[in-house]
Amino acid sequence: MTENGIPDGLVAVVKRDCPTCRLIAPALAELAQARGLAVYCEDDPDFPEGIAGVVDGRELEASFRLGIEIVPTLLRRDRGREAARAVGWHRDEWRALSGVAGLGATLPESRPGCGSRTQEPGMAYRLKARFTNTGLASREIRLPAEADLEQACYERGWTDGLPVVPPTVERVLEMLDGCRRAPGEAIGLMPPNLVECTVEKVAINAVMAGCLPAYMPVVLAVAEAALIPEFNLHAIVATTNAVAPVVMVNGPIARAIGMNAKGNVFGQGNRANASIGRALQLLVRNVGGGLPGEIDRAVFGNPGKYSFCFAEDESDPRWDSYAVEKGFPPDASTVTLFAGDGVTPIIDHTARTPEELLVSYTDALLATYNRRQVNEVACFLVVGGEHQQVFYQAGWSKADLRRALDERLTIPVHELVPGRAGLGPLGPEIRAQPDLRLPKFRTGGYNIIRAGGSAGKYSAIVSAIGSSGLRPVTREIAP
Amino acid sequence: MTREQVMLDPTAEAAAEQKPRIPRPHALDGLTVGLLDINKPRGDEFLDRLETLLTGRGLAVRRYRKERFSNVASDGLRREVAEACDVVVEALAD
Numbered sequence: 001m002t003e004n005g006i007p008d009g010l011v012a013v014v015k016r017d018c019p020t021c022r023l024i025a026p027a028l029a030e031l032a033q034a035r036g037l038a039v040y041c042e043d044d045p046d047f048p049e050g051i052a053g054v055v056d057g058r059e060l061e062a063s064f065r066l067g068i069e070i071v072p073t074l075l076r077r078d079r080g081r082e083a084a085r086a087v088g089w090h091r092d093e094w095r096a097l098s099g100v101a102g103l104g105a106t107l108p109e110s111r112p113g114c115g116s117r118t119q120e121p122g123m124a125y126r127l128k129a130r131f132t133n134t135g136l137a138s139r140e141i142r143l144p145a146e147a148d149l150e151q152a153c154y155e156r157g158w159t160d161g162l163p164v165v166p167p168t169v170e171r172v173l174e175m176l177d178g179c180r181r182a183p184g185e186a187i188g189l190m191p192p193n194l195v196e197c198t199v200e201k202v203a204i205n206a207v208m209a210g211c212l213p214a215y216m217p218v219v220l221a222v223a224e225a226a227l228i229p230e231f232n233l234h235a236i237v238a239t240t241n242a243v244a245p246v247v248m249v250n251g252p253i254a255r256a257i258g259m260n261a262k263g264n265v266f267g268q269g270n271r272a273n274a275s276i277g278r279a280l281q282l283l284v285r286n287v288g289g290g291l292p293g294e295i296d297r298a299v300f301g302n303p304g305k306y307s308f309c310f311a312e313d314e315s316d317p318r319w320d321s322y323a324v325e326k327g328f329p330p331d332a333s334t335v336t337l338f339a340g341d342g343v344t345p346i347i348d349h350t351a352r353t354p355e356e357l358l359v360s361y362t363d364a365l366l367a368t369y370n371r372r373q374v375n376e377v378a379c380f381l382v383v384g385g386e387h388q389q390v391f392y393q394a395g396w397s398k399a400d401l402r403r404a405l406d407e408r409l410t411i412p413v414h415e416l417v418p419g420r421a422g423l424g425p426l427g428p429e430i431r432a433q434p435d436l437r438l439p440k441f442r443t444g445g446y447n448i449i450r451a452g453g454s455a456g457k458y459s460a461i462v463s464a465i466g467s468s469g470l471r472p473v474t475r476e477i478a479p
Numbered sequence: 480m481t482r483e484q485v486m487l488d489p490t491a492e493a494a495a496e497q498k499p500r501i502p503r504p505h506a507l508d509g510l511t512v513g514l515l516d517i518n519k520p521r522g523d524e525f526l527d528r529l530e531t532l533l534t535g536r537g538l539a540v541r542r543y544r545k546e547r548f549s550n551v552a553s554d555g556l557r558r559e560v561a562e563a564c565d566v567v568v569e570a571l572a573d
Contacts, residue, residue, distance in 0.1 A: 136487060138487040138489075139488040140485050140487060141485065141488060142484070143483060143484050143486070144484070145482055145483055147484060149484060166484075166486050167486050167489055168486055190491070193491065200487075201489065204488075204489040232549060234550075235550065239549065282489065286490045287489070289491065419573075420519075420573070424520055467547075
């Protein structure tokens with residue numbers, strides 16, 4: 001007998017549901033009589049009938065510890081170790097392993113087995129959680145079998161208002177298998193409470209957000225990018241402004257995990273878009289402690305504070321993606337985080353040339369926040385599918401568009417609003433030149449990206465507060 | 480396999496630690512008052528007026544200023560204020 005209670009000698013693992021196991025029941029009885037046999041039955045402690053050594057194996061502990069994938073499996077064990085193994089029914093093999101020469105004389109020579117119950121969907125993680133030291137450090141919350149876990153998450157204040165997927169040990173283990181990082185690895189201090197955030201906490205919140213394990217490398221990169229000081233997550237969480245952290249994914253991983261860069265790109269309906277953005281928000285809430293009404297002082301907030309995540313549309317090679325513009329190779333996968341408080345459409349159904357379209361762009365962009373504001377305003381201009389065609393057909397590069405916008409997106413000093421949005425921070429030498437034109441986005445900057453459906457002549461502005469203390473950040477996703 | 484269900488805590492856990500506030504003084508006599516300007520426009524107007532009133536009552540006043548209102552005060556600044564002052568007034572304005 002070993003410490004796991006699995007005896008030496010002959011050990012068989014079977015299940016009643018398996019036709020081969022039922023077929024060879026007489027052979028099991030022969031073995032039990034001739035040599036003594038421990039039989040672990042995975043689904044019925046009364047199978048096979050009439051054998052003294054049947055053990056209730058429904059908890060699957062023995063199957064897990066023995067690494068059983070197929071039933072029937074016959075083992076010979078010696079001093080707590082496996083000496084021989086036969087998988088499925090092969091009469092000669094069973095005879096040799098057991099030393100019972102005439103075993104199964106009336107049975108067919110061989111029959112394949114069936115999958116062990118250890119192979120059922122999700123079972124591997126259930127067994128790992130139950131029978132191994134998982135090495136996870138988070139506090140375990142034990143609830144009765146009949147407890148409503150979704151409700152338990154609400155009661156503990158862990159949700160954003162929508163139900164979350166309960167972070168059971170099994171699900172967290174599966175999520176962690178989506179990346180190559182150790183659960184205990186610290187990724188940094190999560191604002192606003194500046195507490196250490198580990199890979200394990202990222203995995204737990206990713207489970208709750210509804211992520212698949214394949215998203216885990218993206219979620220980790222998002223969490224790490226959010227902690228880059230220039231992004232200033234603390235300010236984005238704590239401000240009275242409406243901004244949320246916006247997540248943009250570039251590169252092959254966006255396509256591999258099925259992210260949406262096309263129609264309804266900022267809307268609902270895509271699991272990766274929805275859950276990756278939500279995972280960041282849950283991390284801010286649960287690890288960072290950024291709770292609305294407490295440190296989160298937003299007057300309005302915006303619906304993107306549930307989740308605001310999308311992939312850039314890189315399908316047409318005529319323009320570089322945002323990530324390539326920032327110096328990453330085209331085959332790199334990256335996440336970019338920027339602040340955003342909503343989506344303002346630019347609707348122009350009539351423009352057929354870049355010059356015509358620029359009129360709409362200029363009027364819409366200058367109006368961001370306030371037509372006379374030049375400070376603390378930033379944006380991402382999102383060029384939609386049909387508008388992209390206008391530029392492509394005229395041979396305009398993204399740099400051409402930027403140059404044209406730089407020329408047009410200016411406001412004369414004499415028009416500026418008072419206060420820090422306009423005149424406030426300007427020195428006397430600038431105020432003395434009322435006709436001097438200042439860039440609209442002089443403190444926050446603006447960026448040009450592509451996304452959205454291919455039918456419909458729209459572009460969009462994702463606006464935000466923007467200053468030297470609040471910058472978009474980009475990070476490469478490690479596999 | 481009906482058994483208890485186990486969830487993992489998604490929170491920082493350690494954040495549950497509560498530190499009590501230091502006792503509030505009943506009077507300001509003999510105390511040093513720190514005035515922390517978070518660097519939003521016109522916060523200084525409010526603090527200037529407070530400084531006039533406090534020094535008029537014979538109190539010691541020290542002025543501090545964060546680099547940017549949207550950034551957390553640096554560890555150094557926090558330590559400096561904590562070491563030199565008995566009470567602090569932090570002003571937010573616009």
